[in-house]
Amino acid sequence: MQHLTILVPDGQSKLSSIICTYKVFIKANAYWKEIHGKDLFQIQLAGISKEVAFYEGLFTVKPHTDIAAIGRTDLIIVSALNNHNYEESLRLNKPMTDWIARQYKLGAEVATMCTGTFLLASSGLLDGKHCSTHWAAAETFRSMFPNVKLQTDLLITDENGIYTNGGAFSFLNLILYLIEKYYDRQTAIYCSKIFQIEMDRNSQSPYVIFTGQKQHGDEMVQQAQSYIESNLQEKISIEYLADKFAVGRRNFDRRFIKATGNTPVEYSQRVKIESAKKALETSRKTINEVMYEVGYSDVKAFREVFRKITGMSPIEYKGKYNKEAVV
Template structure:
């Protein structure tokens, strides 16, 4: 029998991610035992405190065991964090991250949910590896962990025995992914049906709301961002934009990438597609009308960029998120 450790970090982590993971794996165990005669995993909630409070003491969890009592485990699952004090959470939970590093070196696989990736990244285990987290935490994560290959468009990453996933309740998809990996497809399908979780989702791109990375302090880049956002319908020539700031194109691109994580051209695309998404959600404009409104004149180019950024075609996005369109 394998051993599964569900970590309960100190501080405000996501109670829902702990409870739901525990329930799904219990159901998977029961199904497996009915067929094979034994549990697939022994499951323990573990932490560094005897009791961890949630939501200002409204709820609490009493871990089964202190991590110091677990000499060997096969799979570790880290819950999501529920606050934005990532440095504080990292400091409080250093014994947990140190323990994870030891267990990983001894052969354990590690999975993190949503912003739980901040704790794992602080251990150094994600350096040079792919990782996802909630798209809203992208800027902070990149600033804190520049050595990690952050890919917030991905719902799940799987690399060298380390699994991460995107934001909020997408952790349910990671749970199913792990159930299929450590039990089998049949068990994962059963859990999906019992808990009514959509299977095989692989992207959180349709859920990303791009607001522009503005917490960088480079005044020139902020002015360039403002110009782009206020001139979506215009043809924006980057050489001319760079000239307005009396800077060469190469240096302009370099500063823009350093500040925002995107090239200027990528930034224009993301701002335009975000405006298109909002139009599809709130108006009954046609694809062509929206395309022209956000500065595109070529239908194929618009569709290609839209799909690249959202993972969906413009028509599919409009039909999914516009209530009037769905009724029609």
């Protein structure tokens, strides 16, 4: 029998991700046992404290065991963190991240949910690898872990026995992904139907709200960002921006990428598409009207950029998020 460890970090983590993971895997085990006559996993909640409080003490979790009592495990699942003081969470859970790193070296696979990725990244196991996390935490994550290849458009990443996923309740999709991988497709479909979780979602792009990456100290780049955001209808060339701020084109690109994680062109596209999304969500404007408002004149180009950023066409997006609009 394999061993599954669901971690309960100290401090504030997401109670929902712990409970749901436990419930869905218990159900998968029961279904597997009906067919094969035995459980696939021994499932344990483990932590570094005997009791962890959630939501100002309204709920508490008492892990089955301490991580120190687990010599070997096959799969580790790290719940999402529930606060924005990530440095404090990492300090509180240093013994846990060290334990994760040791277990990974012994052959365990590791899955993190949403902002649980911060814990895994602090162990060094994600250096040079791809991962995802909640899009709202992306800027903070990049500043704390510059050696990790963050891809918030992906709902799930799977690399060298390490799994990560996007934000909030998308952890349910990671659970199904792991169940299909460890049990089989039939068990994953069964759990999908029992818990009514959509199968095979692979992107969180439609849910991203782009607010711009402003947590940096480069004043020139901040001014360039403000100019881009204030001139959505304009087709602004990068050469024009570089000249406007008296910086060479190559240096302008380098500073912009270092500060924001995007090229100037990518940043301009994301700002324009975010404005287009809001218009499609809240107005009865046609696709063409919205396209012109954000500085595009070529329908094909607008559609391609929109799909690249959101994973959907403008018409699909409008149909999904604006129920009163007539497309």
